[in-house]
Amino acid sequence: MHIAMVSGSNRKDASSTKMLRYMKRKLQEQGYAVTLVDIYETPLPMYAPDEDGVHPNAARMIAAVREADGLVFATPEYHGSVSGALKNALDYLSADEVRGKPVLSVSSAGGAVGVSSLTQLQAIIRGLHGINSPEWVSIGGGHRFEGDAPADEAMRKRVGRALDTFLKLTAALKAVTATC
């Protein structure tokens, strides 16, 4: 199975990107192929439907999502919602790339939890005809990382459970799609 991740923080040492790097490593240890698109490293121009052609960074991001069986999207919580950078990336996508695929949502908030951005991200995923994984991952303001790994064991366990559910859903849907 192939998993694509899009990190929506336009910040060098973003906690949401660290979480995706940690998840990527955990998935690779289990033998999954993972593509991580970090919007800070490969910025996307403002989506402009009237323009001809697609910027190479956007083309790579769209291809990664299209080729994946399951998706992980991460965002900082900005003013109770997703970042403009992630929303701009999602505007490049359509149901053609996302339809029927499980999506695990991740957010990092300054407050205790990022429920507002996670809820809004899940609404956007519905708009893209994706399937929201039952769990999500919220990084609260007090949370610390050691390198790219969550410092807190309880957080590492929560992430492990969320990934496990997401992977089971992705495998089940891939099996159903293969027989359709």
Ligand SMILES: Cc1cc2nc3c(=O)[nH]c(=O)nc-3n(C[C@H](O)[C@H](O)[C@H](O)COP(=O)(O)O)c2cc1C
């Ligand atoms: C423009 C802006 C708006 C923010 N709005 C919120 C907010 O509504 N709620 C919140 O809990 N934190 C808010 N924060 C704090 C960020 O969510 C927090 O710093 C987060 O950890 C950043 O994620 P990152 O490290 O992945 O970039 C805001 C920060 C900025 C810069």
